[in-house]
Each structure stands twice: as structure tokens, then as C-alpha cells.
Amino acid sequence: MHPDSGQTTSIWMDTASVPSYPALSSSIETGVCIIGAGIAGLTTAYLLATQGQRVIVIDDGQIGSGETSRTTAHLSNEIDDRYFEIARVHGEDGARIAASSHTAAIDFIESFVREHHVECDFRRIDGYLFLAEGDTQDVLDDELEAARKAGVSVEKVDRAPFATFETGPCLRFPNQARFHPLAYLSAMAEAVVRSGGRIHCGSHVTSTEAKDGRITVTIESPAVQVTADALVVCTNSPINDLMAMHTKQAPYRSYVVAARVPRGSVTDALYWDTEDPYHYVRLQTTATGDEYHELIVGGEDHKTGQESDMEERFRHLERWARERFPFIADFPYHWSGQVQEPADLLAFIGRNPGDENVYVCTGDSGMGMTHGTMAGLIISDLIAGRENPWAKLYDPSRISINYGALKEFVKGNANVGVMYTEWLRPLNGDSPDALARGEGKVTRRKGHPVAVYKDETGTLHEMSAVCPHLKCIVHWNALEKSWDCPCHGSRFDAYGTVFTGPAVSSLEPVAAEEKPSRRD
DSSP states (O other), X not given: OOTTSOOOOOHHHHSOOOOOOXXXXXXXXXXXXXXXXXXXXXXXXXXXXXXXXXXXXXXXXSTTTTGGGGOOOEEOSSOTTOHHHHHHHHHHHHHHHHHHHHHHHHHHHHHHHHHHTOOSOOEEEEEEEEOOTTOOHHHHHHHHHHHHHTTOOOEEESOOSOSSSOOOSEEEEEEEEEOOHHHHHHHHHHHHHHTTOEEEOSOOEEEEEEETTXXXXXXXXXXXXXXXXXXXXOSSSOOSOSSTTTTSEEEEEEEEEEEEEETTSSOXXXXXXXXXXXXXXXXXXXXXXXXXXXXXXEEEEEETTXXXXXXXXXXXXXXXXXXXXXXXXXXXEEEEEXXXXXXXXXXXXXXXXXXSSEEEEEOOTTOHHHHHHHHHHHHHHHHHTOOOTTXXXXXXXXXXOOHHHHHHHHHHHHHHHHHHGGGGSOOOSSOGGGOOTTEEEEEEETTEEEEEEEOTTSBEEEEEOBOTTXXXXXXXXXXXXXXXXXXXXXXXXXXXXXXXXXXXXXXXXXXXXXXXXXXX
């Protein structure tokens, strides 16, 4: 991303150094090419490399620099969308598989940490689900019954272990966990390389093509290619096709603050409430002897590109946190991340629809650390020709005929349809010259939507406001200094360079004759 983009910084980015790997400089052949060096891509690469497969990982950023660096790193087998909903859509067998797969993902992370002696603050802790204001105990009772049927260890207790506010009855889920995601991924990247895998960062993929049983992945600069027997796309939102997965899920922004709290003032656990969108809370402990820990609080989700009150959402989170934890000293970190919400509540992990040797991991539903780990376990089995007991449930080709899932599918795609009507709306407002430094807006020139950004020097940068994926008009994200697509979640920095798919190309420059040079 351009250094003037103003993107927020998570606590993980600020407290970990990741290993550096060079860009791919020449064409290469391999067994498996993996796009994405986040938790899904590196877990898959590690498992395949340790099984003797030839593996290469490609990323246009650095290790974990995508959504893995923007997680809150809850490791939980209590599913955000609730087991009673999973059972309603996928049946009780589906709920049991979901429970066992998430449990196995946490166990895998713990095993890797122990085997490789990884210093990543991994710890087993309890998780607590408590009621939001106005919700009744029926929600807890339904989840208690459904989670137990799914095989999850859970009990109802009188209250969560907060000293400063009363939650009332809640559910306790023992044996959850938390960790530092970038410290963990740094160790995993090194393990991939030790096992014979290759990692190349700073290498932007512009296209993928499957032909005659082989995959060709084209890198932008330098213009080189990776030829592979199999392709694994772990880019949060798949970049390998236009439509197959993008109609089945919707992108959301989620917001996070980290507060300094006195050491020992909050019990080390995971916490969630039942509000919609819900709040999620955890502690990040600091070194022994430090006076403060960091209390991480997230929530305030909305569809990507469809709201503009980002700073107000941070204020809501701060207010919510201070009301419950009055001893908060300050809020040194504020950041946001992007999650994919599947219409039928479960991730899509496995073969890409219509392809034999292309695999995807998407639809994390806010549980990216466990879903990404599960992706490695499932996809490595599929590539090796082994049966996997979870593969059918998470199959990207599945069609859920449940009424609730169909309703969400129709609702989500209707929302996308509404976004396309922006082509018909006038784009009025002040002249781009009136923009403050560091701000952007969409205007029209000769009927065409133009994205205009004024940098900190006062220079205007103008580019097409049309997302190259499926031609939606992008919106300005004032918090992250980015152009966000409200249809399928592609994101571009302030200067139009793509950094989040499904788009793989940047916003088109405005023709020179239409782009006057202005500076305030």
C-alpha cells in the first residue's frame, strides 16, 4: 500500500516483526501454488511441505499483512452464528462437524506452538457468552442445548467474571484460547521454508488460468509466471473467478479498539454478547512486571463500502467499554478489518466450483483464525487424495435449500443490485478543489464516475471510480484512506492501487486530457 494511505494499525502490527521474503523474480514450476500468506495459506503450505509436496506461497504484501493482521485472534469452538442456527440450516450432524472441526483447529495451533516452541502468547482460557440489554435467557438456553448436542463442553453460570458490571446468567465455554497471530505466523512461515517450501512476498497476482490440468498464475512485476498442478486461493475473498463465490457471501467491516487496563483488573478470557452486531472482547497480556494489559473490544460491523461514520463507531466502542470497565486508562489502538459473511453461516473451504485442482478458503464469518487453520487441514487432505470428515460440510459448491439460507442469499444479492443503481444517481457536491487534504470523494466527469483524492501536499489524484471486478462504483473510506467497493468488497488505496480482492487490477487512471493538474 502507498505510504500516504493512512491505514490504521492493529496491536499485532505494532508488536511483532515478521520474516521478509523476496519477490518472485523468475518463472517457476511447482506442485502447489498458494496465493495468500495469511493463516490459511501458510497452514496449508506447512502441511503440504511437511508431507513432501513442492509448494510455493505468493503474496502481494508481507507475511500476515492481510486480514490476519487485523483479527482479534479469538480461538473458539463457540461459533459466532450460534449452534442452534447452524443446526437449523445444516442439521444436527452439521453442527457436530462444525464443533469438531473448530475444536481440532485450536488443538492444531496448540500442537504447533508446543512442537516448534513458538513464543506467541498462546493460552487456553474460558469463553463467556452473555446477554445484551433486552435479550432474554431463551437465547442462552437454546444455545446451551444446541452446543451440547454438537459435542461442545458448555455450562450455564450465574455471571461472567467481571468485577465492574453484572452480566447476569451466561454460558461458559471452557478450553478456548487466544494468541498473537503475527508471532504465530512468523514461526509458521519459517517452518514452511525449513520443510522445503518457498515464500515470495511483494508479488501481485494479476490472473490465474486453469488449462489441460495445469494452473498458470501470472505475477504483475516482474512479469513472471508460476505453473502448478494445483492452486490454493487464500485471499479472504477469492480472486480466481468473477461470480462463483461472491454471490454466496457478503463483505463486512468490523471495528476494534484496544484499551490499556490495570494489570489483573480483567479476567483473562474470551467474551461475547448477544447483540446484533455483537461485541467481542479479550485480553492481550503484556510482559511480567508491566503495569497495564490491553483490553481488545470489537464490534460495530457494517457492509463494506456502505457506511461513512467510521469514527463514530470507534466512539461507540469506547463508550461501551468505559461503561463496563471504568478503570480504562486510554485507547492506544484503533483499527478495522474485513470479514466475509456466508449466506448459510459456514465457511467455504475446498474445491472451487467447477474446478478439479483449484481450491479456495473464504467465508470466515469473523472466525478467520480457526477457519484458516481448518482450511489447511481440509485442503491438504484433498490435494493428497485423502478423505476428510469435514470436507462435505464446507464444500464451496454446496447449495443450501434451507429457507433462512435462501432468504439471506436473496437479501444479500438484492443489496448488491441496489448498489448498481448508483450508476443512475447524480453525484453532486462540492468541487474536488474543495476537498481537505487527505480526503477523497466520487464525482462525475462527462458522465463517468471519477474517484478524486487530495494528498497531504494538496495535489489531486483522479482515477475511475468503477471497480474493475464487476463495475460497481467505489466509495471513499475516510478511516482507512481507501476506496471500497460496496458490492463485493474489493479495496484500493487512496491512489487506486488494489490491495484487497476479488479485484486483481487497480482503478483505471483518468485519461490525461480529462485530468487537469491542480494543487491547492
